[in-house]
Amino acid sequence: DVKVTQSSRYLVKRTGEKVFLECVQDMDHENMFWYRQDPGLGLRLIYFSYDVKMKEKGDIPEGYSVSREKKERFSLILESASTNQTSMYLCASGPPSVPYNEQFFGPGTRLTVL
Amino acid sequence: GENVEQHPSTLSVQEGDSAVIKCTYSDSASNYFPWYKQELGKRPQLIIDIRSNVGEKKDQRIAVTLNKTAKHFSLHITETQPEDSAVYFCAATLANQAGTALIFGKGTTLSVSS
Numbered sequence: 001d002v003k004v005t006q007s008s009r010y011l012v013k014r015t016g017e018k019v020f021l022e023c024v025q026d027m028d029h030e031n032m033f034w035y036r037q038d039p040g041l042g043l044r045l046i047y048f049s050y051d052v053k054m055k056e057k058g059d060i061p062e063g064y065s066v067s068r069e070k071k072e073r074f075s076l077i078l079e080s081a082s083t084n085q086t087s088m089y090l091c092a093s094g095p096p097s098v099p100y101n102e103q104f105f106g107p108g109t110r111l112t113v114l
Numbered sequence: 115g116e117n118v119e120q121h122p123s124t125l126s127v128q129e130g131d132s133a134v135i136k137c138t139y140s141d142s143a144s145n146y147f148p149w150y151k152q153e154l155g156k157r158p159q160l161i162i163d164i165r166s167n168v169g170e171k172k173d174q175r176i177a178v179t180l181n182k183t184a185k186h187f188s189l190h191i192t193e194t195q196p197e198d199s200a201v202y203f204c205a206a207t208l209a210n211q212a213g214t215a216l217i218f219g220k221g222t223t224l225s226v227s228s
Contacts, residue, residue, distance in 0.1 A: 033215065040123070042203060042220035043158070058215065059115075090157065101146045101207060101214055105157040 003027070004093050004106040012112045019078040021109050023091030030096050032074035033103060034058075034066065037088040049074055081113045116141040116208040120219025127194050129228045137204035137219050138186040144206040147180060147187045148216070152201045161202075162189070194226045 007022035023032065033048040035058075045058030047066040055066050063085060067075045074093075078085055088110050092103040117140040127133050139147075148163035164171045164178045164187065171178050175194075180187040191198055201223050205216040 031215075035218075040220060042120075043218040045208075045215055045217065048215045056215070059217070101148065101216070102160050102163070103216060105159070107157055 004091060004104050006089075006091055006106040006109050008109050009107060010110050010112075012114065013078075013081050014114050015082060017078075017081050017113075019081045019111065019113075021076040021078075021089055021091075021111070023074045023076070023093075023106055024072055025074075025093035025104070026072065027093065027095075027104070028071065029093040029104075030071070031094045031103075032068065033092040033094075034064075034074065034076045035090045035092065036060070037090055037108070043090065046076065081111075083113050085111065086113045087111060116144060116206055116217040118204060118206050118217050118219040120204050120222060122222060123220065124223045124225070126225045126227065129194060129196060129226055131194055133191045133194055133198070133224055133226075135189045135202055135204070135222045135224075136186060137188070137206075138184075139206040139217075140185065141206070141208070142182075142185065144208075146207045146214070147178070148205050149176075149178060149189050150203045150205065150218075152203065152221075154200070158203060191224075194224075196226050196228050199224055199226045 004025045034046040035043045049068045065077045090108045091106040094103040120137045145166040150158040151161045152158040177190045201221045204219045208215045208217045
């Protein structure tokens with residue numbers, strides 16, 4: 001079974017803090033993704049990565065950055081957390097786009113910024 | 115870029131009835147259309163997918179249809195059961211030179227009452 005883990009299930013931070021969300025997958029997947037999930041807005045893509053040290057912007061990259069130093073680990077960074085970044089953050093991984101595109105999700109991190 | 119619209123946002127049915135969720139997409143280059151199910155408090159999981167060279171795919175009580183000309187695809191659940199209650203997300207591929215990501219619809223909350 002594919003296992004995607006995230007460093008925290010719940011996280012509470014203060015406005016202006018630097019926040020790191022970590023994601024690790026154990027299936028040697030090339031692709032990794034970060035989404036945020038808000039009620040009524042679905043899953044919105046923040047950043048994704050196809051390879052080590054490589055990143056692509058998704059729909060809502062503003063206020064976020066990412067790091068992928070090792071194939072199995074993809075980090076989401078909030079440089080200066082703001083209250084509008086309070087959300088559920090989901091990481092996902094998947095094999096190369098051809099022939100399969102299935103993404104496997106982690107359990108999510110619920111981040112609250114006070 | 116790709117835009118995915120999903121309707122309805124909520125759907126209530128009686129056990130045994132059928133449920134249909136519809137999605138439209140904007141990028142004619144999209145070639146892969148998965149559906150994910152997210153039960154309360156759990157991570158999204160792939161339930162069925164369809165590729166652009168196929169018009170319909172069925173797996174027991176669930177089926178997906180694709181109309182590439184009209185750029186829409188639908189999820190059909192027959193003989194609904196209470197355990198089908200969940201949020202369902204459709205998605206379409208967003209392709210660029212580096213690889214493929216998914217753009218998700220906003221989700222449909224399906225409630226099946228017994």
